[in-house]
């Protein structure tokens with residue numbers, strides 16, 4: 001009997017011992033068809049409903065097993081129901097759930113200490129998602145420029161094809177017009193330049209450096225197609241921000257917390273940001289977001305200037321602390337690099353047999369497989385066929401299949417998943 005299902009059985013028996021029947025809501029029969037009837041139709045979920053996960057395996061309502069190469073969307077970074085996270089969550093659930101930010105709490109302070117100890121940062125703001133972390137970063141950058149330089153310094157430079165979340169400010173900062181239009185007036189003062197275009201970035205600063213308050217970048221564009229930032233571009237952003245009193249905001253919501261083989265990706269890029277945002281893997285699947293920054297920058301966010309009801313809640317922070325201590329070890333981080341090599345080797349072998357990929361790229365357990373010319377636009381077909389073959393997979397735009405599994409996925413699961421991927425490629429593309 002596995003660890004995860006043992007723990008689920010223990011929880012059910014504790015409930016019975018306490019004389020508490022499962023609620024009627026917890027036992028309602030449900031089907032995938034109910035999604036189409038009940039939910040706001042902004043998603044088109046797979047035809048199966050996952051009900052249980054353990055490590056990098058997931059089972060659906062019919063008992064079919066899937067290898068998980070998606071981890072949510074790069075979220076369940078330690079796999080499903082990792083024992084250390086389950087223990088942290090259940091212990092905290094028996095201790096204290098919520099007190100509001102009119103009080104502080106122990107798990108939040110512990111996680112903040114960890115983040116400050118192991119990054120450039122001196123201050124942390126907790127929230128509940130990536131979009132909220134970026135929203136806070138953009139507001140803080142605007143406020144810093146306003147207080148230190150005056151009201152003209154409001155411009156944000158972002159990049160085409162980037163993704164930063166779905167609030168109106170962050171979706172406008174993201175460089176994909178299809179997500180940002182049709183919602184009335186967008187926030188002003190955001191300029192998009194091509195990613196990795198050093199000359200375009202220099203031109204913006206040469207034109208109006210005094211008006212630029214921030215540059216917002218992903219170290220590698222995830223949603224936009226798994227495009228790595230070049231060292232020259234990232235370093236130019238750092239240099240120009242410093243020279244013009246603008247803040248460099250690195251969106252490490254997808255790249256951070258070990259995914260590329262270091263705690264955060266900036267640690268391999270020769271730059272240090274002024275603000276860094278984290279979410280997704282930060283608590284291994286429990287909702288949380290964080291903004292990291294320095295004492296000087298944080299000082300313009302005085303009492304009452306920003307806030308959130310749930311940010312920094314004890315449950316999320318307790319799980320985040322446990323996830324941090326598992327991830328931030330040489331064992332796990334070196335393991336990510338070893339898994340990268342194994343994935344690339346397996347993907348190259350598939351490509352030698354099938355010639356379906358034009359490019360294989362990425363870092364750590366964060367890999368983009370760009371489809372070759374005859375199959376451009378078909379990444380979603382591959383993901384659907386993968387579901388049939390028992391593999392959870394992601395797209396990064398229409399041309400790129402994205403692999404973002406748990407950082408600790410087993411070698412057997414990698415090999416089995418790659419075999420299923422090859423089957424899916426055959427079904428979708430041949």
Ligand SMILES: *Cc1c(COP(=O)(O)O)cnc(C)c1O
Nearest residue numbers: 129130131163164165251253254
């Ligand atoms: C997922 C993601 C976000 C948005 O995070 P949410 O938790 O969905 O709000 C922002 N930036 C990047 C780079 C992401 O990958």
